Amino acid sequence: MRDIFTLALVFSTVRLATPLLLAALGGLFSERSGVINIALEGLMLAGAFTAAAITHYTGSPWTGLTAGIIAGIAVAAIHAVACIRFKADQVVSGTAINMLFLGMPALMSGALFASSGSTPQIPKDDLIPWTPVVIAFALVPITWYILYRTAFGMRLRAVGENPEAADAAGISVNGIRYTGVLLSGALAAIGGAYLSIGQSSLFTRNMTSGRGFIALAALIFGKWRPVQTMLACLLFGFTEAVAIQLQGVKLPSGDEIPNQFIQIIPYVLTIVVLAGFIGQSRAPRALGLPYLKEK
Amino acid sequence: MKSLLRELVFPLVAVLAAFIVGGIFVLLIGDNPIYTYRLLLGSALSWPDGIGYTLFYATPLIFTGLAVAVAFRCGLLNIGAEGQLIVASFAAAWVSIKLGGVVVDVFGSPLNYSWVSLPAVILLPIAMLAAILMGAIWGGIPGFLKAKFGSHEVINTIMLNFIAAALVSYLTQYYYKIPGDPILQTAPIGTGAHIARLGKFIPGLPERIPLNIAFLLALLACVLVYIFLWRTKWGFEIRATGANPQAAEYGGISVRKQIVLAMAVSGALAGMVGINEVLGFRHRYYEGFSPGYGFTGIAVALLGRNHPVGVLLSAILFGVLIRGGIFVDAFTDHVTKDLVQVLQGVVILFVAAEAAFRGPFGRFGLLKRSKI
Numbered sequence: 001m002r003d004i005f006t007l008a009l010v011f012s013t014v015r016l017a018t019p020l021l022l023a024a025l026g027g028l029f030s031e032r033s034g035v036i037n038i039a040l041e042g043l044m045l046a047g048a049f050t051a052a053a054i055t056h057y058t059g060s061p062w063t064g065l066t067a068g069i070i071a072g073i074a075v076a077a078i079h080a081v082a083c084i085r086f087k088a089d090q091v092v093s094g095t096a097i098n099m100l101f102l103g104m105p106a107l108m109s110g111a112l113f114a115s116s117g118s119t120p121q122i123p124k125d126d127l128i129p130w131t132p133v134v135i136a137f138a139l140v141p142i143t144w145y146i147l148y149r150t151a152f153g154m155r156l157r158a159v160g161e162n163p164e165a166a167d168a169a170g171i172s173v174n175g176i177r178y179t180g181v182l183l184s185g186a187l188a189a190i191g192g193a194y195l196s197i198g199q200s201s202l203f204t205r206n207m208t209s210g211r212g213f214i215a216l217a218a219l220i221f222g223k224w225r226p227v228q229t230m231l232a233c234l235l236f237g238f239t240e241a242v243a244i245q246l247q248g249v250k251l252p253s254g255d256e257i258p259n260q261f262i263q264i265i266p267y268v269l270t271i272v273v274l275a276g277f278i279g280q281s282r283a284p285r286a287l288g289l290p291y292l293k294e295k
Numbered sequence: 296m297k298s299l300l301r302e303l304v305f306p307l308v309a310v311l312a313a314f315i316v317g318g319i320f321v322l323l324i325g326d327n328p329i330y331t332y333r334l335l336l337g338s339a340l341s342w343p344d345g346i347g348y349t350l351f352y353a354t355p356l357i358f359t360g361l362a363v364a365v366a367f368r369c370g371l372l373n374i375g376a377e378g379q380l381i382v383a384s385f386a387a388a389w390v391s392i393k394l395g396g397v398v399v400d401v402f403g404s405p406l407n408y409s410w411v412s413l414p415a416v417i418l419l420p421i422a423m424l425a426a427i428l429m430g431a432i433w434g435g436i437p438g439f440l441k442a443k444f445g446s447h448e449v450i451n452t453i454m455l456n457f458i459a460a461a462l463v464s465y466l467t468q469y470y471y472k473i474p475g476d477p478i479l480q481t482a483p484i485g486t487g488a489h490i491a492r493l494g495k496f497i498p499g500l501p502e503r504i505p506l507n508i509a510f511l512l513a514l515l516a517c518v519l520v521y522i523f524l525w526r527t528k529w530g531f532e533i534r535a536t537g538a539n540p541q542a543a544e545y546g547g548i549s550v551r552k553q554i555v556l557a558m559a560v561s562g563a564l565a566g567m568v569g570i571n572e573v574l575g576f577r578h579r580y581y582e583g584f585s586p587g588y589g590f591t592g593i594a595v596a597l598l599g600r601n602h603p604v605g606v607l608l609s610a611i612l613f614g615v616l617i618r619g620g621i622f623v624d625a626f627t628d629h630v631t632k633d634l635v636q637v638l639q640g641v642v643i644l645f646v647a648a649e650a651a652f653r654g655p656f657g658r659f660g661l662l663k664r665s666k667i
Binding site for chain 1: 320323324325372374440443444445446447449450451453454455457458461462464465468469590593594597629630631633634635636637639640641642643644646647648649
């Protein structure tokens, strides 16, 4: 068991925490403004697919990443318009987007690459294995600064806590909320792109496999604050890294630990965390409520 | 009459919009949308194969649609129907193997999987009950977690979906798979737990079509859910909780109890998919049998306005899409059956945005849910 806890595990933890952290920080901007973003999963998938497809065509991961971000913003715009303009139920709208982008990349890869749901392999030289990691962790202090030290951050928090007061103070509630949701699309898309052109070398069907939801759990666990959210993401990344390390490890009895038990560790942990066994957290007060201007 | 018309107009608009958006995608992908849709509807509505299979695919969707609808009526979104139907299907298979006198020939020697061999009159009800109970338990867990700790049912049900799939996969792989079977599936269930195909009773419907008695159970479930929600005290309390939890609490209703009850009933309904799948069709648990029936149930419930009649109609519509999708996948150049997934997403999006046309707080008190 000893040789499991090595430097490799630290790197592995950081790399596995990266997509979670990017999506969770994205979720932070959306939810701090008062819009629930359960669509993180779909946003990541949109980013992952677009980045892989464009990198395949252009041979440039930077073009791919940029395209992925644009796709993420475009998809987030659907969620934003549904929730803000049309006052749709935010959870239902998010669910719709998740479904849409479970099917959409598969449909498009069928048309573009004549495959059932994956893009062609991208050569190793065209991958960006570390840049998104740096971006993700650099974004933690940046997000903290924006949130607590800039006028925009102050407005974002005000809109999420008390939109009436913010409106009375002359802040455009819906304008701030659009910005928050679109930012979440951009960040979650980078997280997705990291999966397809960073960690692996192609997009595969449903490659996020629930990471968007785990990111959301990390955001709640982190009490909607950047530094705590990062710690939560590292914890989830760590469990995933340990799970990978444990694959094929023999117990003293000589049996292998069944793969299925290792796979469920992050999911069980999420439930335990949400049940508040590891600290309660309080949501932004206006989270989930569309803003109705007084007539 | 006027209100009935209004009830119908928006779902129809949503379906039409989804088909238009889907058509644009088909066009962009490089196929002919009119040909695609004609193929889709033609293959789904022919007699007897088209209609038989369409209703067969609609059966699990009626169950999951009702499941999601009952939870919605209580102000809860059950995204966990998928996990609930997986554990329930496995439970139905497990009971029918353990109590069904199953002996399998493995490389020339008999392998006994059963404790006893019960007659069909006892085995069949137990197997059905196992599916329903296991579904209720798996649905009740997130209900309990929400009632007790206030943790959000949406994330918990999604996590439980992953956990359900892993646990059932583990049990199948290590304990109930026949040695040497290359497919991840359990041993066959005892023949006493089989339920009859409708082809046996309906002239003109060949028995090779797997539409079975579970479809009739699904119709019965629609009636029972209607009676439960609108004619019983429990149902009233669930709806009161969904409409306004604060008012319900002041009125002496235990909101926490209703949350657990609604989620358990919801899980039980989702679990009934196991009756169709295991007892009526494959006669074993087969890993990955569900193409997302639990998730499609959300679209079915929303489009059906969380009413049993609406659920029935929209389940049949989605049955058409699944059946037709298979043909579209095979007989068009580029379009795959993922088109169905996209259509589902667009339908939900349109139905979700309907709140704008009905006042901000919707019809189901959804916006008063707990925070995510």
